Amino acid sequence: MTTESNLNFEEIVSAYYQPLYRFGYSLAKNEHEAGDLAQQAFFIYAEKGDSLRDKSKVKSWLFTTLYREFLRRRRKDARIDSYEPEILENIGGSVEPHVRRSMDGHLAVEALQEVDAVYREPVALFYLKDLSYKEIAEILDVPIGTIMSRLSRGKAQLREIFKRKETETSANTL
């Protein structure tokens, strides 16, 4: 491993570990597993990244890897044999109580849990800002038209839930 590639690792980790962690958190609703998923995505990159010919794809490659790793673990845990996110609806776990109580930053993640399961992943990726809708389609391996539709419906749901939660939060703090 050369110094140059070490530098690249550092740059890549610095650029993406936070959004990867957030995506992992939106999936797992568990901060330990979110960190674990992010770490695993980078380790797989360290193993296989050299075979990635188009380096501009690093970002979507990492997100795809994390998503697949999450699905793989869920399949292993729950003997799931399908990639369909609908099936994951009831097994994703819940946001940890201490996180719910103590961290205002998790309001959006909480709101996201109330969005229909099929819309959750595209909406989470959308709000991470780093990914275009085309990249989101690639990561989740669904057609662009489907992603547009899921984003539209999912965002509409999230906005309503978010507004309600903001109002509730405001009322509680008064």
Next chain:
Amino acid sequence: MDREEAQYILQLCRPDNSEDRDDPLIAEALELLNQDAELRAWFEEQQALDTRISAKFNRVEPPADLKAAILAGMRAHAVQSQLLIGNKAEGAEQDHHTSRFPQPANRSNQRAGFRPWMGIAAIFAIAGVALVVPRNEAPTQLANSDQPAAEATPIIATAGVPNMIEFLAQQISEFNGSKFDKRGEQVGDLQSHLASTGMPNPAHIPQQLKQLTTIGCVTFDYDGTKLSMICFKNGQAYHLITVDKARVPNDCTPCKGQKSKVFEAQQQAFKVWTEGEQVFILTTQGTEEDLADFI
């Protein structure tokens, strides 16, 4: 493009995101904002709400030591890779080694958080180098370090496993790199070799396998039946075996209405399916779950 369509598309445009605004579809919808005040008002409201949601979402902070743990693990991997490269001249088997990454905490049902010791633990975990193929011909110190204690490994029943699968399980467990007919990192090269030698050549490689680096290919003779095997690397070895459908015993292949059939033998999982006139067998060390991502 009418207003309704423009609204649909504009929802894909994130606040302050120049990449989105350069997208031809979104750019076309954005142009309508200059002509439609009501659309513009709607869009501004959407953007304001998106900004608030995004700000909340991006306030989720990773553990303070996550970055350090990731870098420590990756550097440990780099060190291990250098060790493997350094040893390459000493023997021909090195292509068949691969590094084990630190096992995620939840794999052992331990939900420990990230701590500085995890980086160190990663180094030890990675130091347990696994042999990709010839486990029993590894240097002793490596062969003994890549798996938990043998007593902890569940015994996999082999009763009812077809003879051809048992044969393959035995061949693979005894395999070593010197037995490859051809080594190569490109699956196309190996396919060309199989085709040129008249051996079963997979007409279709599963998409997930295509993305992996190959190690080499070999052919086996099972009671006069030729089976070709292409080996892929992905943290561990995956083997795609191809055989002419007419030569495969019925007890190996899926029944009518089944897409595939799974067997486990000698701590290896085998998934068998048919495409056209060929039967494919994908195998790796582990269980069926270890194959799921590659079919």
